[in-house]
Amino acid sequence: MERERITREELMERLFHDDYENLKGKKLRMTRVRVPGKEVCMAHIISRSDEVIYQNLGLHIGTHEGEDHTGESIGLLRFTPWEAVVVAADVAFKSADVEIGFMDRFCGTLILTGGLTQVQTAVEEVVRFFNERLGFAVCEVHRS
Template sequence: MEERITREELLEKLFNDDYEKLKGKKLRLTRVRVPGKSLDFAHVITPSDPAVYQNLALNIGVHEGEDHTGESIGIMRVTPWEAIVVATDVAVKAADVQVGFMDRFSGALIILGGLSQVMTAVEEVVKFFRDELHFDVCEIHKS
C-alpha cells in the first residue's frame, strides 16, 4: 500500500532539504509581493495635539503654514497601489476634504477635513471600491 503525505508535509520536506543544502552559503533573498484587489485599511481619527499633524508631515509642502489642529484625518491603504489615485478622486469628489498625502507607490492616502466630511469621503471610497470595483474591503475604524 502506497503511503500518502499531506501537502504540508511535502512543503516542509522540500524547504528542509533546500535549507540543508544552502547552509553556510551566501543567500540572496528577494521579497515578492503579489497585490490583490483590496482596500485593507480605512481609519478616521480626530487628534487634538498639533504634534500628530507635524509627525505626519501634514504641515509641509503644499500645506506649509496651514494649521490643521482640530481637523480629522482619514487614512487609507489600497492594493494595487496605483488604485489610490482612484480613491483620492472619489474622496475629494464625495466631500469637502483636502489631500494631505497620496503615494501611488505604496497605496497610501491621507485626507484632512471636518469629521463628518472625512467620514463621508472614507465611506464613499470604501463603498465605491466594494460595489463598483469589486475589491475586498475592510471595515472603517474610527477613534
C-alpha cells in the same frame, strides 16, 4: 475575530523554524514582495488630531506649509494595487469637502484631512465605491 499580535522575533522564528537558532545575531537580508490583490487594506479615521500627529505625518510641510490643521480629522486609507489610490483620491475629493494631505501611488497610501463629518463621508464613500463598483475586498472603517 481579533488577530494575534506577534513580535518581529516571533515572526522570524515562525518563518525559519529550526534555522532561527543559527540565524540569531547574524545580519539578514529581507526582501519585501507583494502580490497586489484588489483590496482596501486599511480605512481609519482619527476624529480629532493633535498638532504632533500632523507633524509626524509630515502634513504641515510641502504644499501644506504654513497651514494649521490642528483639531481637524484625518482619514487614512491603504490600497492594493497601489495605483488605486489615484481613483480613491478622486472619489474622496468628489464626495466630500476634504483635502488630500498625502497620496502615494507607489505604496497605495492616501491621507485625507478636514472636518470629522466630511472625512468620515469621504472614507466611507471610497470604501463603498471600491467594494460595490470595483469589486475590491474591503476592510471595516475604524474610528478613534
